[in-house]
Amino acid sequence: MAGQIDAKLEELGIKIPEAAAPAANYIPYTVSGNQVFVSGQVPFVDGKIQYQGKVGADYTTEEAAKCARICALNILAQVKAACGGDLDRVVQCVKLGGFVNCIDGFSEQPKVINGASDLMVEIFGDKGRHARFAVGTNALPLNVAVEIDAIFEIN
Numbered sequence: 001m002a003g004q005i006d007a008k009l010e011e012l013g014i015k016i017p018e019a020a021a022p023a024a025n026y027i028p029y030t031v032s033g034n035q036v037f038v039s040g041q042v043p044f045v046d047g048k049i050q051y052q053g054k055v056g057a058d059y060t061t062e063e064a065a066k067c068a069r070i071c072a073l074n075i076l077a078q079v080k081a082a083c084g085g086d087l088d089r090v091v092q093c094v095k096l097g098g099f100v101n102c103i104d105g106f107s108e109q110p111k112v113i114n115g116a117s118d119l120m121v122e123i124f125g126d127k128g129r130h131a132r133f134a135v136g137t138n139a140l141p142l143n144v145a146v147e148i149d150a151i152f153e154i155n
Contacts, residue, residue, distance in 0.1 A: 005087035008123060017073060019081040020044050023141075029078045031154075035094070036082040038150040041074035042142065043067045051145040056103035061111050064100065064145050068115030071148040072096075075116070076123070079152050091153040093120045096132040099147045101140040109134040116148050 009016065022028050022039065029038045043050040051067040053059060059067070075096075076087070083089040098113030100106070113134035120128035140147050 003088065005090070005123065009087075012122065014073070014119075014123070016080055016087075017045075017077050019077040020047075020074060029082045031082050034091070034153055034155065036079055036150075036152045036154055038075050038078045038082075038152070040097075040099070040147040040149040041071045041078065042140070042144045042147050043070040044074060045070060049142050049144060052143045053101075053145055054103050055100050055108075055112060055145050056106035059145050061108045064112040065115030067144075067146045068098065068113050068148060069119050071146050072116035072119045075148060075150045079150070079154075082152075083154055089154045090124060090127060091155050093124060093128045093130040094151040094153055095130050096120070097149045098132060098134040099140055100134065100136050101138070101143070101145050101147075102136040104138075106136055109136050112146060113148065115146075 019028060026039055029036050055064040080087050096116055100109045100112045120130060
């Protein structure tokens with residue numbers, strides 16, 4: 001039934017933003033066969049970067065998880081564009097890769113990236129369960145706190 005995911009988004013009060021254009025010499029997603037590879041998404045909201053700084057100094061784990069959720073919404077914007085606007089074409093969220101710009105000694109990267117993982121399951125149910133990694137780094141582009149890439153299977 002077409003529109004199931006759109007109905008779920010409406011029920012949850014979640015709005016998928018417009019897909020952002022790339023900021024450099026790359027494309028925001030590539031479709032290869034039945035897979036969509038989404039380039040790393042950062043916390044853009046209404047065309048503006050949010051959450052610039054380091055987790056563990058500038059942001060708590062909980063604040064950074066909200067940042068990861070924004071990154072996940074931007075991932076979904078790219079997947080929606082790749083699917084011609086129809087998120088019902090998603091068969092599975094296959095994998096998320098999460099990078100956390102954090103201070104030395106910070107070890108809660110998985111809790112941060114849960115902000116994205118939880119959103120995928122909230123929207124897609126079992127189709128949102130995925131493999132993933134969550135790593136800390138000393139810097140990310142534009143000094144964002146979180147960047148996440150993704151792989152989805154579509155039909």
